[in-house]
Amino acid sequence: MFETAININAATFGGSMVGRGPKWDRFDADGPKRNPATTNVKTERAVTSVDPDQTSKSMSDLLVRVGNQDQDAFRAVFDYFAPRLKAFLMGQGTSPQMAEEVVQETMVKIWRKADQYEPARAAASTWIFTIARNMRIDHLRKSNRPEPDMNDPAFVPDPEPLATETISQAQDSAQLYAAMAELSEDQRAVLKLAYFEEKAHPEIAEALGIPLGTVKSRIRLALKNIRSRIGDSE
Amino acid sequence: MTISHHPGEDLLLDYVAGSLAETWSLAVAAHLALCPICRRTVSELEAVGGELMSAVAPVPVEEDLYKSIVAATNAVHEDSVSSRPVTDSSGPNPILPEPLRSYLGGDVDSLEWRRLGLGAHQLPIPTGDEQTTARLLRIPAGRPVPTHSHGGLELTLVLSGAFSDVTGTYSRGDLQEADENIDHQPHAALGEDCICLAVTDAPLRFKSLTARMVQPLIGI
Numbered sequence: 104m105f106e107t108a109i110n111i112n113a114a115t116f117g118g119s120m121v122g123r124g125p126k127w128d129r130f131d132a133d134g135p136k137r138n139p140a141t142t143n144v145k146t147e148r149a150v151t152s153v154d155p156d157q158t159s160k161s162m163s164d165l166l167v168r169v170g171n172q173d174q175d176a177f178r179a180v181f182d183y184f185a186p187r188l189k190a191f192l193m194g195q196g197t198s199p200q201m202a203e204e205v206v207q208e209t210m211v212k213i214w215r216k217a218d219q220y221e222p223a224r225a226a227a228s229t230w231i232f233t234i235a236r237n238m239r240i241d242h243l244r245k246s247n248r249p250e251p252d253m254n255d256p257a258f259v260p261d262p263e264p265l266a267t268e269t270i271s272q273a274q275d276s277a278q279l280y281a282a283m284a285e286l287s288e289d290q291r292a293v294l295k296l297a298y299f300e301e302k303a304h305p306e307i308a309e310a311l312g313i314p315l316g317t318v319k320s321r322i323r324l325a326l327k328n329i330r331s332r333i334g335d336s337e
Numbered sequence: 338m339t340i341s342h343h344p345g346e347d348l349l350l351d352y353v354a355g356s357l358a359e360t361w362s363l364a365v366a367a368h369l370a371l372c373p374i375c376r377r378t379v380s381e382l383e384a385v386g387g388e389l390m391s392a393v394a395p396v397p398v399e400e401d402l403y404k405s406i407v408a409a410t411n412a413v414h415e416d417s418v419s420s421r422p423v424t425d426s427s428g429p430n431p432i433l434p435e436p437l438r439s440y441l442g443g444d445v446d447s448l449e450w451r452r453l454g455l456g457a458h459q460l461p462i463p464t465g466d467e468q469t470t471a472r473l474l475r476i477p478a479g480r481p482v483p484t485h486s487h488g489g490l491e492l493t494l495v496l497s498g499a500f501s502d503v504t505g506t507y508s509r510g511d512l513q514e515a516d517e518n519i520d521h522q523p524h525a526a527l528g529e530d531c532i533c534l535a536v537t538d539a540p541l542r543f544k545s546l547t548a549r550m551v552q553p554l555i556g557i
Contacts (some may be wrong), residue, residue: 178403186398187391187393189395189396189398190394193396207409214406225380225384227381228387229386229388230385233383236354245465248355249359249366249367250366251376255438256429257430257431257435258434259371259372261376262373280392295389296352297356299389310370329375
């Protein structure tokens with residue numbers, strides 16, 4: 104199980120985030136270091152440094168078990184993801200109460216849809232991210248999120264090679280994690296704002312006090328760096 | 338079919354992050370239905386989102402949350418059946434991909450087009466988003482779309498036929514992003530009518546006096 108894979112890396116502890124929102128322990132290595140005395144596997148901070156490779160694999164396996172209505176696996180998925188989902192939603196400006204409601208709706212959806220989860224196509228975190236995003240839009244905006252339907256006769260299916268090349272697959276999660284950890288502070292800051300605070304690009308520019316063109320080029324560069332690092336390691 | 342004009346990565350990122358309003362998302366989703374390349378980019382961006390979500394420092398949840406969730410999973414639920422309206426009146430090869438077809442309640446042949454002048458037709462698409470407008474446009478083969486510029490962003494997704502302007506030629510699946518700096522004069526290609534989805538965040542400004550005078554009447 105994933106609890107046994109805990110691997111404390113003191114250098115990655117601590118760190119502060121640009122602006123409001125949750126702390127970024129795993130990726131922000133340049134913030135104030137935590138006192139080693141408080142570093143303890145029982146603290147929640149420690150859980151964030153679970154070996155990403157192991158965690159990704161275990162979470163993927165757990166989700167498959169949830170698809171078979173395994174309640175122990177569901178509890179384990181809840182224990183790992185619910186506090187992260189809550190933090191992620193609060194980072195997007197959602198109140199703690201509202202965040203818990205969205206977490207609840209997301210977890211219920213995970214229970215009901217886990218039999219459709221395909222580990223070969225997406226990491227557990229990717230799949231859960233998309234469900235949480237949709238539940239959040241449902242819940243907060245009361246609006247639809249238009250999506251293509253792969254069963255639609257007008258849908259143009261993937262050519263075969265594409266299906267195996269994506270970086271979204273579970274086995275690539277550790278590479279993705281490593282690539283993201285290597286981003287520059289500037290590049291990470293724009294990505295966080297884009298994903299976390301649900302800010303459109305002009306608002307990101309305002310928040311960071313930089314021109315819109317710079318926001319766009321930083322995002323482009325961040326994604327390019329992620330892609331090239333993943334490409335390099337294959 | 339080769340798609341050569343794709344949405345910018347920043348538009349896809351906003352779609353992935355959930356920060357893109359419904360009407361813009363409709364254009365992006367309809368493009369994605371036709372474009373495996375952009376679907377791959379979307380998968381990548383979702384993986385980045387999942388990784389960012391996993392990396393956050395957790396915030397403890399209320400003690401009874403798990404219990405409430407288990408209770409909710411045991412409750413009878415009605416939303417497991419898709420609430421999407423059935424649009425099976427369309428043939429085996431519909432022109433309009435989902436989710437667009439559901440928004441309009443059928444494929445192009447079943448629609449009640451409204452005259453736009455110069456032989457062109459349009460059909461407004463109802464969405465829950467009041468800041469922007471989405472409409473289907475049908476421009477007769479070989480004819481120009483009235484010259485216009487826009488106050489903001491315009492996304493145009495070609496669904497049938499093709500059009501050309503100073504920036505290139507667009508055919509099925511191609512998506513054009515135009516902003517207020519582009520003063521373009523699209524022409525539908527010869528051969529067949531051009532049907533496209535147009536999303537704007539401000540009313541189009543037509544240049545000819547006649548077009549400007551009828552503009553308030555036809556709601557474009």
